[in-house]
Amino acid sequence: DQQVKQNSPSLSVQEGRISILNCDYTNSMFDYFLWYKKYPAEGPTFLISISSIKDKNEDGRFTVFLNKSAKHLSLHIVPSQPGDSAVYFCAASAGSYQLTFGKGTKLSVIP
Amino acid sequence: DAGVTQSPTHLIKTRGQQVTLRCSPKSGHDTVSWYQQALGQGPQFIFQYYEEEERQRGNFPDRFSGHQFPNYSSELNVNALLLGDSALYLCASSPEGAGAWRDEQFFGPGTRLTVL
Numbered sequence: 001d002q003q004v005k006q007n008s009p010s011l012s013v014q015e016g017r018i019s020i021l022n023c024d025y026t027n028s029m030f031d032y033f034l035w036y037k038k039y040p041a042e043g044p045t046f047l048i049s050i051s052s053i054k055d056k057n058e059d060g061r062f063t064v065f066l067n068k069s070a071k072h073l074s075l076h077i078v079p080s081q082p083g084d085s086a087v088y089f090c091a092a093s094a095g096s097y098q099l100t101f102g103k104g105t106k107l108s109v110i111p
Numbered sequence: 112d113a114g115v116t117q118s119p120t121h122l123i124k125t126r127g128q129q130v131t132l133r134c135s136p137k138s139g140h141d142t143v144s145w146y147q148q149a150l151g152q153g154p155q156f157i158f159q160y161y162e163e164e165e166r167q168r169g170n171f172p173d174r175f176s177g178h179q180f181p182n183y184s185s186e187l188n189v190n191a192l193l194l195g196d197s198a199l200y201l202c203a204s205s206p207e208g209a210g211a212w213r214d215e216q217f218f219g220p221g222t223r224l225t226v227l
Contacts, residue, residue: 004153032213043115043201043218044154089153093213097144097167101153 003027004092006102015111019077023090023102026071030092034099035064035075038087047088048075080109113138115204115219123225124192132187132222136204142212143185145177146201148221154201160185161207189224197226 005024013019021035031052036044050057050064050073057064063076077084090102116135124130136143142161146154156169160179174190183204189196199221205212 006153034213036218041220043203043220045218046214046216049214091153097159097212098156098169099144099154099213099216100156101146103151103153 001026002102003030004090004100004102006088006090006105008105009103010106010108012108012110013080015082015109016079019075019080019084019107019109021075021077021088021090021105021107023073023075024071025073025092027092027094027100028071029094030100031095032093033064033066033073034091034093035062036089036091036101037084038089038104044089077107080107082109082111085109115140115202115217117200117202117219117222119222120220121223121225123227125227126192126194128192128226129188129190130192130224132189132200132202132224134185134187134202134204134219136183136185136202137217140204140206140217141183142205142207143179143183144203144205144212144216145185145187146203146218147171148199148201150198157187159212192226194226197224199223 034049035047038044087104091099144159145157148154158168163179179185201221203218205216
């Protein structure tokens, strides 16, 4: 049973436009959410996080939105750049030392 | 700063064999977590080590065991290998501190294990 779901395996976006990556979760005990970016042959890199007490967190071009009632979060990248092309993982924590990851969404930013 | 390093990069084993994977954490980090990433899946948490003790374990059988050394480096051991153990094994390190392990978790490039 997947507790963190990324239903879009891939996404293509034109350079300069907005990229929106989505993530749904089923475990209501999750209280902290993170996004990681992964390039081929490298480990995942932390991008941005959000606590369940907030509904938005921004860091430069990256914004994460959390809708607790819908158990949904999204990552917005504005403007998208070719260097953003990577696999993006959504992850969640339920107050323990364990992170639960989704399957990832491959983002391709077309120049 | 070398970041998180893992060895070996690739490994091929046969069913029933045992394997040991190694991880050196980023300088200043004292907590190490291990993840298994099967093809097309996200990383799945195996366990986390702090102060040479396993303090959290995911849903993995006892065939998976680990160790953390006084210098904070860590090993992952898998016994009686199965075909389904073929995956990328990721090590992540972080500093101890309230919540730090989440936002400040750095991953290594992983070890690709193939079981034939």
